[in-house]
Amino acid sequence: MSAAPPVSTASTPLVRAVGVRKSFGGTEVLKGVDLTVDPGQVVCLLGPSGAGKSTFLRCVNHLETIDAGRIWVAGQPVGFTSRGGKLHELREREVARQRRGIGMVFQRFNLFPHRTALGNVVEGPVRVLRKPRREAVEEGRALLARVGLADKADAYPHQLSGGQQQRVAIARALAMRPRLMLFDEPTSALDPELVGEVLDVMVDLARDGMTMIVVTHEIGFARQVADSVVFMVDGAVVESGPPAQVLDDPRQQRTQQFLAKVL
Ligand code: ADP
Ligand code: MG
DSSP: OOOOOOSOOSOOOSEEEEEEEEEETTEEEEEEEEEEEOTTOEEEEEOOTTSSHHHHHHHHTTSSOOSEEEEEETTEETTEEEETTEEEEOOHHHHHHHHTTEEEEOSSOOOOTTSOHHHHHHHHHHHTSOOOHHHHHHHHHHHHHHTTOGGGTTOOGGGSOHHHHHHHHHHHHHTTOOSEEEEESTTTTSOHHHHHHHHHHHHHHHHTTOEEEEEOSOHHHHHHHOSEEEEEETTEEEEEEOHHHHTTSOOSHHHHHHHHHHO
C-alpha cells in the first residue's frame, strides 16, 4: 500500500506566534500577539516606541521567555522540544543551538571592537560552528563583498562609518547561515546619509529570498520589500496586511495617526 498523500500542500510558516504574552514586573507589554511569516517573506513591524516590538523580536529569539502563548520557528516550538507528544523545556545549550538558526541585527552594531571586519564575520563560524578557519575566511570575504565591503576586510570597527559597521553586522549574522533574520531598527542610529546603504543590503537580502522580520520606521523600505506590514500599539497588533493596504489605506485610526507622524 502506498503512503497517504499529504493532507495539505500549503507550506509551513517559518515563524508562527500565537497569543504571545509577556510581562515585566506587573506590566504586560505583549498582550496576545499573533504573527505568521511564511518562508521567504519579509514582514515589517511598525509602531510607536514602547509598543513591544523589540520585546517581541527578543521572544522569537528566546532572549525573553514568554508567559503565555507559543512561538514556532521552522516548526519547532521556541524554547521547547517535543518528545513523545509532550513539550519539554530546552536546556541552555539546546536553546543556543536553536538560536543559531536566527540572525539578529540591532540598532547598535555590537561589533567586537578589537577585531577586524573579517575577524568579526569569521568568529561565529569558527568558534560556534567549528568551521576550518580557511573555509570561514573564504566565506567571510564573500559575505563582505556581498554587503559591499570587500575592500574593508582588514579595517577595525572604529575605522568604519556607522553604515559600514552595520553592514559588517549583517555579514556577521549571515555567516551563521540563518534561516531567519530579525532586524531591530537597524538604521535608527545612523546618520541619514548612511541609511540607504544599509537598506540596499537588506533589499538585496529580501530579493534573495531571506525570511525577515524587520522593525523599522522606514516606510519606503516597507513599501518596497514587505510582503506584509504589521502595526503594533501597546502590546497588541492593531492592523496587518499588504503594505498597500496598511500603509496607504489604513483602516484603524491609530495606524493613520502613526503614519501621519512618520511619513
Ligand atoms: P518598542 O521596541 O516597541 O519600542 P519595547 O519592546 O522595547 O518596545 O518595550 C515595550 C515596553 O516594555 C516598554 O514599556 C519598555 O519599557 C518595557 N520593557 C522592555 N524591556 C523591559 C525589561 N527588560 N524590563 C522591564 N521593562 C521592559
Ligand atoms: Mg524597540
